[in-house]
Amino acid sequence: xxxxxxxSYPCQAGRRDKKTIDQQLKQAVVNGTGLSPWESEVFVKVVxxxxxxxxxxxxxxxxxxFCCVALKxxxxxxxxxxxxxxxxxxLFGADDFAGMDDGKDGRLAAVRRRRMLRLCEQxxxxxxxxxxxxxxxxxxxxxxxxxxDIAALKETGITVPTRGTVKDIGPGVTHREVIVRHWLEGRExxxxxxxxxxxxxxxxxxxxxxxxxxxxxxxxxxxPHEIAVAAGVSAxxxxxxxxxxxxxxxxxxxxxxxxxxxxxxxxxxxxxxxKKDLQSANCLKNGRKSI
Numbered sequence: 001x002x003x004x005x006x007x008s009y010p011c012q013a014g015r016r017d018k019k020t021i022d023q024q025l026k027q028a029v030v031n032g033t034g035l036s037p038w039e040s041e042v043f044v045k046v047v048x049x050x051x052x053x054x055x056x057x058x059x060x061x062x063x064x065x066f067c068c069v070a071l072k073x074x075x076x077x078x079x080x081x082x083x084x085x086x087x088x089x090x091l092f093g094a095d096d097f098a099g100m101d102d103g104k105d106g107r108l109a110a111v112r113r114r115r116m117l118r119l120c121e122q123x124x125x126x127x128x129x130x131x132x133x134x135x136x137x138x139x140x141x142x143x144x145x146x147x148x149d150i151a152a153l154k155e156t157g158i159t160v161p162t163r164g165t166v167k168d169i170g171p172g173v174t175h176r177e178v179i180v181r182h183w184l185e186g187r188e189x190x191x192x193x194x195x196x197x198x199x200x201x202x203x204x205x206x207x208x209x210x211x212x213x214x215x216x217x218x219x220x221x222x223x224p225h226e227i228a229v230a231a232g233v234s235a236x237x238x239x240x241x242x243x244x245x246x247x248x249x250x251x252x253x254x255x256x257x258x259x260x261x262x263x264x265x266x267x268x269x270x271x272x273x274x275k276k277d278l279q280s281a282n283c284l285k286n287g288r289k290s291i
Contacts, residue, residue: 062092066138068128069163087126089119091138098199105152110197112139113149117175120161125234131163156196176237177244179203180210184245186253208264209233213241215265218258230269 022044029040059065070083096111116135123130130138132146139146150160158175159165175196182192189203196203212231216222224242228235248254 059088060090062090062094064089064091066123066130066134068123068130068134071124071127071129071166085126085128087123087128089122089138091115091119093118095199095201098201109149109152112141112145113153114198115139116146116149116160117153117158121174121176124161124166125236129161129163129166135162158196174240176206177240179206180241180244181248183207183210184248184251184254184257186256208268209237210241210245211261211264212268213238214245214261215269217242217245219262219265220269 025044025047026037026040029035029043030037033040035043065086066089067084067086069079070085073082093115096114116139119135119138120130132143132150135146136143150162153160153175156178158178161174175198179192179196179198182195183189187195189200189207192198192203193200209231213227213233216227216230217224222230224235224238227233227238231238245254
């Protein structure tokens with residue numbers, strides 16, 4: 001049986017370079033450690049998975065790849081024994097300075113805290129968790145500044161989900177939950193921006209995602225896994241939004257918000273296509289990759 005490869009020059013060059021690099025590493029392992037050719041091949045595969053399988057093709061301007069501790073690891077476990085994951089983080093977002101006021105600690109502190117919250121949430125959604133030291137490296141400041149920022153955000157009722165926070169005292173209340181809760185209580189987007197020091201774009205994005213999750217759960221009766229696939233969010237976020245909605249479901253203002261939730265959710269459902277959503281959910285449920 002013959003194997004057909006693309007004859008384009010880039011494909012040929014890529015295969016040639018990859019094969020050469022792998023072969024060099026295998027030979028170096030055999031010569032340097034005395035491992036068998038089979039063991040060296042396994043070693044090369046592990047290295048390839050750890051260092052060269054990150055989804056760099058989807059990186060956008062302002063994004064970076066960062067290695068951090070896996071969310072499932074306990075807080076007291078030594079770092080050298082922890083499983084690590086590579087996550088994609090947005091260091092510089094388009095809304096970092098949008099709708100920004102100086103606040104009592106100045107504009108730079110406000111921007112840093114906005115980025116800090118985003119980075120921690122992005123890591124969690126990808127199965128990782130950032131420490132205070134990680135945030136200090138990413139935001140180019142010292143750990144004392146990070147601790148000061150965390151304390152300042154805690155005064156506003158927002159918990160920064162760092163490794164210590166998530167593992168020692170639970171997830172707390174994140175900024176996304178605070179924003180959604182304000183909206184369910186009857187506040188409008190502009191007031192929420194002022195209260196949470198977030199941009200209008202960020203607030204609208206969080207609310208839109210929340211509405212989609214609730215619509216798919218309440219109206220379409222999707223499972224949490226199907227909601228995550230159809231809405232394009234993490235299973236963790238589906239759980240957070242579902243729990244938040246259930247906790248406030250009996251309040252009068254929430255009943256008034258349901259009509260807006262249904263309008264936004266149904267619009268998104270029609271745009272993405274019912275058939276496409278269900279096929280994607282079923283493919284992932286059965287362990288197949290949707291095409």
